[in-house]
Amino acid sequence: MTSARPAGGASGANDTADDGSVVDRARPADRAWLAHAVRLIEADLQRSADTHLLRFPMPSGLAGAGIDLYLKDESTHVTGSLKHRLARSLFLYALCNGALTERTTVIESSSGSTAVSEAYFARMIGLPFVAVMPAGTSPEKVALIQAQGGRCHLVDDPAAIYAESRRLAAECGGHYMDQFTYAERATDWRGNNNIAESIFAQLALERHPIPDWVVVGAGTGGTSATIGRYVRYRGYPTRLCVADPEGSAFFPGWRDGDPTRTGTPSRIEGIGRPRVEPSFIGPVVDRMQRVPDAASVGMMRELESILGRRVGPSTGTSMWACFGLIGEMRDAGVGGSIVTLLCDSGDRYAETYFDDGWVAAQGWDLAPYRAAVREFIAIGAWTGSAG
Structure with a gap:
């Protein structure tokens, strides 16, 4: 029987045993980045009253x-709103579920405040962020998202933000955070x-x-x-x-x-x-x-x-x-x-x-x-x- 590659070995994304019975997707570099990203977010919470x-x-x-x-x-x-709590939880949830790496673009459907907060956390851990939002979103919130380093992608039909977010994520190999689905499960x-x-x-x-x-x-x-x-x-x-x-x-x-x-x-x-x-x-x-x-x-x-x-x-x-x-x-x-x-x-x-x-x-x-x-x-x- 062929054993898996020992921990700490080379980090090929698809290391396979000779008989095809073992597939190793471990990437120590990704795990190190993940640990660093989580630590940054937890440190931010520790500093906050x-x-x-x-x-x-x-x-x-x-x-x-x-x-x-x-x-x-x-x-x-x-970041100025209730959505700061949600954004923190969504990022930790996505990180610990393996949805984010140091090469991931983060996409979110948002009318404003969640996007402001998610842009903040994305910049904190070094990821690009795109907010998909209705074209009628207040200019003040658009400016706040941009001030946090995010990019705003405006759509005329508010009902289209979900599909457009999924499309953009697929197009760039990014991750759609989908606050509307994951809000209730990301928060403990x-x-x-x-x-x-x-x-x-x-x-x-x-x-x-x-x-x-x-x-x-x-x-x-x-x-x-x-x-x-x-x-x-x-x-x-x-x-x-x-x-x-x-x-x-x-x-x-x-x-x-x-x-x-x-x-x-x-x-x-x-x-x-x-x-x-x-x-x-x-x-x-x-x-x-x-x-x-x-x-x-x-x-x-x-x-x-x-x-x-x-x-x-x-x-x-x-x-x-x-x-x-x-x-x-x-x-x-x-x-x-x-x-x-x-x-x-x-x-x-x-x-x-x-x-x-x-x-x-x-x-x-x-x-x-x-x-x-x-x-x-x-x-x-x-x-x-x-x-």
């Missing part, structure tokens, strides 16, 4: 209600610095350390999958609410139990999809709420004066759902806490969602939604529409 959990200033009209609202500020990651939902573990640790000394609700949007579906699984794994009674924009396929797909449902491209950047993505795990979601696009944008505009800073539109979507939950808890005489995410900074949207002309061109009337937010802040009464 956790993101803050901010207390929202509740209206005086709710002073005796015993309800607290928190925002997990993901905008403070080095049991722990390992995932966002759910971080939220519960930071709430430990609060008066309601186990939140009644966590509210998130869904883009890949990976964040809701992580949080929903984590609370079940830990045995917490916390419920998960997913706030979804107009036209997105997630809401009707979840409501009807039909993952084949389709929708329209979302106008709220970063969340909502025209199809139910593979990473969206419906059974771990306790409630879904469709939020009007004008409500999301009206909320994000009002939050600027409340928080003293600008937030992105997906934060507006989730906060609209949070205010509704607070209203329900107040009416039921139930105290407790709610947590949502401050996904990214509004500075990325200065020429879009914060531009009055651009908003008018979308046909959005923000006035009634902004009025509802102002009334809530003034007296603690929520009269906003559920959408």
Whole structure:
């Protein structure tokens, strides 16, 4: 019997025994590069502090209600958004599954924030990065991707980004990261610095350390999958609410139990999809709420004066759902806490969602939604529409 080549020997990619019974694909040089790449990514995490959990200033009209609202500020990651966590997990997953070598071009379908973060990690380990994205992606996000060393490949039809990403990867011998498929499996939902573990640790000394609700949007579906699984794994009674924009396929797909449902491209950047993505795990979601696009944008505009800073539109979507939950808890005489995410900074949207002309061109009337937010802040009464 012929034995395999000893460890540490020559590194031919296809070393075969004389009788054809052994094929050795070991490449020590590749394994050395892999170990170095993983170390670089882990060192980056070691240098990073956790993101803050901010207390929202509740209206005086709710002073005796015993309800607290928190925002997990993901905008403070080095790449500026919640997607930094996902990008790190996707790179580690791809590296340790053997999908990336030092000669691989990384391809991703992204409307912006994931691409910014993936470009950062690709440059960190010395790989070229191409983001395939809808042509309508905000100029600010395109600039951010390019600033991280990435290249943007724009397509007119948002539904074509998946096929175009696969085509480009095949053409150049690259790897399509496919965040929409792998988000839920690349992140370890049991722990390992995932966002759910971080939220519960930071709430430990609060008066309601186990939140009644966590509210998130869904883009890949990976964040809701992580949080929903984590609370079940830990045995917490916390419920998960997913706030979804107009036209997105997630809401009707979840409501009807039909993952084949389709929708329209979302106008709220970063969340909502025209199809139910593979990473969206419906059974771990306790409630879904469709939020009007004008409500999301009206909320994000009002939050600027409340928080003293600008937030992105997906934060507006989730906060609209949070205010509704607070209203329900107040009416039921139930105290407790709610947590949502401050996904990214509004500075990325200065020429879009914060531009009055651009908003008018979308046909959005923000006035009634902004009025509802102002009334809530003034007296603690929520009269906003559920959408």
